[in-house]
Amino acid sequence: MTAAPALLPGTKTVPFAGALAAHGDRTAVIAADGTVTYRELAARVEATASRLGRERRLVLVIGANTVEALVVHLAALSAGHPVLLVPGDHPEAVQSLVDAYDPDVVAHPNGGQWVLDERRPVSAHDLHPDLALLLSTSGSTGSPKLVRLSHQNLQANAESIADYLEIRDTDRAATTLPMHYCYGLSVIHSHLLRGAALILTDLSVADSCFWELFRNARGTTFAGVPYTFDLLDRVGFAAMDLPHLRYVTQAGGRLAPDRVRHYATLGRAAGWRLFAMYGQTEATARMAYLPPDLAETQPQAAGVAIPGGAFRLQPLPDWPEENTGELVYAGPNVMLGYAHAPADLALGRTVQELHTGDIARRTAEGMYEIVGRRSVFAKILGLRIDPAQVEAMLARHEVASLCTGDDEALVIAAIGTGAADARRIRNMVTSECGLPARAVRIHLVADLPRLPTGKPDYRAVRELARPADTGSSTPEHPIGSGPEDLCLLYARILDRTDVTPDSSFVSLGGDSLSYVEMSLHLEERLGHLPTDWHATPIRGLRPPEGEPPARRRTVETSVALRAMAIFCIVGSHIHVFGIKGGAHLLLAIAGYNFARFHLTTAERGERIRRACLSIARVAVPSMIWIGFVLPLNDDYTLANLALLDSALGPEDSKTGMHFWFIEALVYILVVAVALLVLPLADRAERRFPYGLPLTLSGLGLLTRYDLLGLPDRAQIPDAVTVFWLFALGWAAAKARTKAQRIVVTAAALATVPGFFPGDPGREAIIIATFALLVWVPSLPSRERVNQVAGLLATSSLYIYLTHWQIFPLIEGFSRHLAFLASLIFGIAYGATANHLMRALPSLLALGALRRLTRPGLRARRSSDALEYPAASATGGG
Template sequence: MTAPPALLPGIETVPFAGALAAHGDRTAVITADGPVTYRELAARVEATATRLGRARRLVLVVGANTVEALVVHLAALSAGHPVLLVPGDHPEAVQSLVDAYDPDVVARPDGGQWVLDERRPVSAHDLHPDLALLLSTSGSTGSPKLVRLSHENLQANAESIAEYLEIRDTDRAATTLPMHYCYGLSVIHSHLLRGAALILTDLSVADSCFWELFRTARGTTFAGVPYTFDLLDRVGFASMDLPHLRYVTQAGGRLAPDRVRHFASLGRAAGWELFAMYGQTEATARMAYLPPALAETHPAAAGIPIPGGSFRLEPLADWPQEDTGELVYTGPNVMLGYAHTPHDLALGRTVDDLRTGDIARLTPDGLYEIVGRRSRFAKILGLRIDPAQVETMLARHDIASLCAGDDEALAIAAVGTGAAEARRIRSLVTSECGLPAGAVRVHLLAELPRLPTGKPDYRTVRELARPADAGPPASEHPLGSSPKDLCLLYARILDRPEVTPDSSFVSLGGDSLSYVEMSLHLEERLGHLPTGWHTTPIRDLRPPEGEVPPRGRTVETSVALRAMAIFCIVGSHIQVFGIKGGAHLLLAIAGYNFARFHLTAAGRGERVRRACLSIARVAVPSMIWIGFVLLLNDDYTLANLALLDSALGPEDSKTGMHFWFVEALVHILIVAVALLALPLVDRVERRFPYGLPLTLAALGLLTRYDLLGLPDRTRIPDAVTVFWLFALGWAAAKARSRTQRIVVTAAALATVPGFFPGDLGREAIIIGTFALLVWVPSLPSRERVNQIAGLLATSSLYIYLTHWQVFPLIDGFSRHLAFLASLIIGIAYATAATRLMRGLPSLRSRGRLRERVRLRTFSPGGTPPSAVPSPGRPACRPGTRSSGTSRPASGR
């Protein structure tokens, strides 16, 4: 067995990923299904590398602690393909990054099988030769901000870790952390480098079956973040018989000194060592470690630099002590830089030294100790908090304050007196930041503490706020824009009780009918509507650092066009004016939204399920209204009720075609969903997301131009002749480049003319508004205009349904009054129908909704209490995921 060759001369690869076969028949991976040797692993890696091909492509790997995910990851690294490693347990984060970076290959699980979705044979991106791996920084899961790591970064860090941990080829490390997290990934890399074995599992240390697997596999080590060690206490780790355990590592956040001392002492007594470590994703994984022999005597220290790395302290004015400064790290594991967009993938090194942002001091014993943060950002219960922004917010409420944070709480010193004022400040901060009240420590003073220079004394702020004063429960703070509040908002509007800060609108099954309502609420909460908010995780829905919300407002183009279309449709039918083309524009917008909300990275079954729900949200209210009218008069027939009038007639009905648009939309959606339910079509769409709808549009032109010898347009269902407009809207949503937008615009410009012979105005309106949809994401607006546009767009279906019965009752008296009444009645029916459809299931879940959101939002480490075994809880089935998997944090 030989290592896969480099793709082309000069292309860099990661050496250890291509040298697996050198370890021969040693055990490489142990799973619940049995062992895999290095020779077998190398063969699978080489086969996958061959399939990935010789041309470098961006490979998105949905991270999971499985052999399949590991093979694809190693194959890409060994062959020079840059890897974008994303969290496997958060589909919304996957979709967010797929949308942001448009990978060439997506490797993911689908229906129990692992698929390699090759979306294009040649990369759409300019990829720098040194680029090997892209990782999200901790706390920004799903965020487009990524860390760019090189082949040298990965190799050097793996070698350094293997050196100071003295990893042996007889070691067997359990994967207690997610593969997509830099700490968990470093465990994998460093052990594969030395020919050691991985106990590949996604079980939590809180599950008894994890320890059964660990003992059976003769595990020698495992890694943990601070919350992992809390779980170890709960499951009786101190009394466990683990005869092969050699050492335990800790990183992913600061472990309290007394806890470091406790576990170091426990390990000394049991014969294993504790390595407390300090690192950041920007340094590939690790920068420092505390030698086990010093853990009990210096438990507060971050330790010494890893082999090959070095620290220096840069003096800071706010920290005048001579032995204190910003900690700056230098070493071969320092990242190339950040990526914010796909264009950044072409960049080389933009960072040489890593300014950690941590304030540290060098102790007389030669150890580095972290004493604060220069940027003053704090990560509390998994949320990144900017104390400066908190100060600014309080100043808007006429409260003078200084704020500082550590790993446990946000400390606030403010000018004021009385418990009521302290409660007010705490309430404002919890609403702004999404923190529970117990993590906000308020101390009221006559004046704020200052240094002799007059600058804020933040060290005193931290000291003043300890110990924390008691406060009201977090549930008392008013509704706002915190992640917790937004989770509740999403849960209410989308009728989804299981909402977490990592959820997004698309991942929760949001569609075009709920899109407008959600966008209006978000703009009200956030003060602006972030670009791409529908695929952005809830935790990231906040103004960018330092950005001032614009004074003017904007309205998304698709929302404005929906509002304009229904306005023109009703006005033209009542003959208040004669602006036609709105219904056909709505078909294009329907295709546009279908692609945005339903063609996600979710599995085929989930896609189909969500799309069927959207069809029901169109069809059911329509059939209810038509059925109601049937009871009152004979304007309609059972064919109308079944949404089949265009197919069944009668042809001489003057009112039967009132609902042609609804019928056409439902029929088109059914056909589209039926196609995508086919495995072959599903694979084609994922590989050619832009090419498939263009092809379908071309096929639709066969009926648009009557090239199949079909009956006259008036004698066949409208869905047959207008499908091409839906497909063009679909293609518009998937158009990523300028060229693709030009093509889809040209297609509309070439095919719309002639569809309405003699009505050039209607055709011009359709072409012009479609071009706006393709090229202009948002339009300047005002708050009041946004509210009106949002109301009309949200209610557009219901206005269309009801106006046929409303305006004939009034237009004889006043067309303008009939116009206004049609809009008002339609909006009223929209409100009633939405509440009815949303209310029924929410009655079943309302009692549990807030508790579920609270637990998922604020459980330390992201782990719900159910992760802790109880006497009545059955053991996990080997190989399954436990709810106790902790969510890592950055830093030591």
């Protein structure tokens, strides 16, 4: 048993922190640089406890998800030293608390080493014997108001959590939340109590390296706040293969009932459980949990009290409904009380039960539901924010303001004018409170709203946040990056009237005609676009935390490559230069976009409907143009019009194969859709989103290397021999880990060479650009470059279709002018065609598709963004 030597009589400790050695050689910590056993951890804790000494001292620990920070924290708890745990990513808050509480020891990182700065040998404070831990309730503001927690609080809450979560010594929990946050700390304590392992990391769930670490460490659980689940949607969590995952926990703010139900259903299908929980720092961490078997039927409930705890409802005059009142909690995890200054560290218990400030209703089944808030505090993304403190902070910077908030955002009315003032205020608030920029809504007004009595009118401030507001205030995001602004942008570009913050580009039926335009507008407004922005709800799109949109622009790699490809293809056909390989690269991009825009979580019938519309969006404009030019010359035949030239057309035609790429893409998409029509294939794709396309690519190599005894390549459709490239692009889009991306890149490196005998330059271009697509989501750019790239990428299909007829008219006069004219004419034709193409989904009321679609499912517009850009750069480039 680990303990600091020769503790003074009467010194209290936290039992689990002193019992680490009892777990022997079991793994305690898995970190990037290796593993630590419980025996090794106990030895390091004991050595650090000895350094801290016998005399109780106030130890300030910079919170970090590192072994060093964990050792100091456990050492202090095991030796009876009160710990003041502070956020490690906010130096101003740390300094504020150092100034306010004058700790005796400061433990912090310094140049890669962990330092114990012993400021005095004995404490300058009178420390109550029960005091074990001090935590902030106000996020990263550095507020001197702290929660005083006892040794019993920590032990009891850890035991209770381990009890209802049924934590086993074989569990391995990832530290998805910071150590200084009570929720994140409770994960650490409860797992150490049971001898389970911690996967110690500060990586985000949005980082593919996190999931690589989680799988390699055989992770069984992780915790999340509501924002975490937005990130999970973005990274395709539903399709991930996590064979050891047992359960997921959620707390830190209310998760919408539909989201609770969605993740509970997802977990039930995948074999893990969702625990939605409710807690406050004042209760050490947890007060209630929703039993997983009720998450789908009662997702709105906070649940039942944790083991050892109990709730009661205190009636309130403003809430006269039966079984409704302020939620009051009692249990061994209720704090000792608050500390506002060092003198309060000598206090014992001043609180017997916790008045949560939440208004709750008790259901007939005994569940508690939170229906409102009584206090003025706002709990945003798991951080409790005191609006009065925000007002005071802004006042120190000579900004007059009123501040209020709810579970989603902090709303501030401030006197000021112009975007610069709004940006300055937002930066101050995000820096002070530790909130992301999207959770701070700034409204500039000439005068602060007041009631007739002269008191602040906070209701009027809340009204400013409503989208319908047309008052004199400046929009909450002057730079146009707020959810309401983005809803308007989506509505305009997609021509929809039903856009909400929960909509995504995919769910709104966004297609390739609008994909490039939307991505460029969003990049301009947000400064950065996540890889899966098209599937991310609008409310999840935001500028980098604490910053306005960056001035430095980027362009999505797939957009840049499509623009480059059509530029090179047309230029090569006119012999302005000779850069070939673009069309075959675009086959890979077609597969890449097919996976991104069609293989979503939608029902099988909806997937098929959208994919069929995608095929129509490639074929229809191609057939219209070919039909227009067919009677004007003898270059094309009816086989071209029907997109069957590669199958039926004369082999000696030099012009008939102008549209080989479109034909190949249509054939490949038809095969892909036919595959997904099969329920077994649909299930296989959802279960093995990366493995299936990699397998298909392998099968495609049978025709790529002519292992089936096929006729000469000139006598069969190109789709037969190039399918493997489409499948490789599909696999690239589903590659989530570094290892998977390496495999896809290596496959291209191994299979592209030799496809064009005697033309290694073309093969090198295909390999290099494919690797760029796999490894580099976006490229540095400029606004003007983005505009040009957007025009070329959006109009690429039309440029390809028309350039065969445009450049011969001018080529004899000037090749360069013919090149420019081909691009301009294609862009102009595209502008007209794009408008007409938007009506395509409503014109294609195909009975066969209706039968494939779930009964009662209302048809929506296609969300394809593959086909168009990919098909755009066709031709023999």
